[in-house]
Amino acid sequence: MPFSFLKDLYQHGTIILDESLKQSIISAKLIQCYATAHYQARIDSIMLTLLLGQHNELLAKLMKKHGKQCALYITAYNPHSRPQERETNLTANNQLFALLSTLSSCIFVGKSSDPAGKWPAESSFLALGIDLATSKILGRQFDQNAIVWVDFDAIPRLILLR
Numbered sequence: 001m002p003f004s005f006l007k008d009l010y011q012h013g014t015i016i017l018d019e020s021l022k023q024s025i026i027s028a029k030l031i032q033c034y035a036t037a038h039y040q041a042r043i044d045s046i047m048l049t050l051l052l053g054q055h056n057e058l059l060a061k062l063m064k065k066h067g068k069q070c071a072l073y074i075t076a077y078n079p080h081s082r083p084q085e086r087e088t089n090l091t092a093n094n095q096l097f098a099l100l101s102t103l104s105s106c107i108f109v110g111k112s113s114d115p116a117g118k119w120p121a122e123s124s125f126l127a128l129g130i131d132l133a134t135s136k137i138l139g140r141q142f143d144q145n146a147i148v149w150v151d152f153d154a155i156p157r158l159i160l161l162r
Contacts (some may be wrong), residue, residue, distance in 0.1 A: 015158045024160045026145050030081060033114065034158055039073045039148050041110030041126035048108075048126070050148065050156040058079070060154035066106045068129035069149040072138070074100075075112060077122035079143030080162070093123050096142055100127045105132065136161060 015035065039050040048058050050073060063071060066155070076092035078084055084092075097127070100107050106128035113121040132149055139147040139161050146160045 004021045025162050026081075026160060030145070031158075031160070033119070034146055036115060037112050037153055038115055039110070039112050039124065039156065041073070041108040041124070048110075050126075051148070052148070052156050052158050054155065056150075056156065057152065059156075061152065062106075063086050063128060063150075063152070066128050068106065069152045070131060071126060071128045072130040072135040072140060073110075073112075073124060073126050073148035073150070073156065074135070074144065075124040076142040076144075077124075079114075081145055082088070082117065089123070092142060093125075096138070097125060099123055099138065099141075100130075103127065104129050132159070135159070 015031065035052055037052075039052075041048050041050075042056070046058070047055065048062070050056055050059065059071065063069065074096065076096040078091040079092070097107070104127040106144050108126040110126055111121040111125045112124045120128060130152075135147055135149050136159060139159070145162050146158050148156050149159050
């Protein structure tokens with residue numbers, strides 16, 4: 001993907017650099033991987049797929065049904081995008097789930113995946129009703145480069161944390 005693709009995503013607010021940063025230390029190549037990933041969560045028998053910058057009607061209905069104005073999509077796998085042992089990832093994700101459970105009663109299990117299949121899927125969570133400030137704290141607590149956050153408009157945005 002050309003550099004202009006990423007530039008467009010920044011300009012349209014699909015990728016947001018945390019306000020505490022002047023620039024990201026995350027490589028453009030890795031940001032491109034995040035930008036094209038599929039962020040999925042199982043809602044009953046339906047697999048909801050979030051794509052950055054694209055309104056998701058199913059998510060909008062889900063948020064309305066539960067009376068929530070925002071959502072966080074997050075994993076604890078592979079901190080700073082450095083591959084970890086399976087057990088290390090599972091332990092971290094279990095800790096994340098326990099913490100999310102104290103903040104939201106609407107948590108859906110999912111996976112983030114590379115549509116090109118170049119990197120393995122990561123177990124993830126969609127948690128409704130977690131505000132942006134709390135979402136960023138959680139992402140940093142679990143050493144993530146970025147999180148996906150959704151406001152009332154049901155448009156997923158990539159929030160760069162490093």
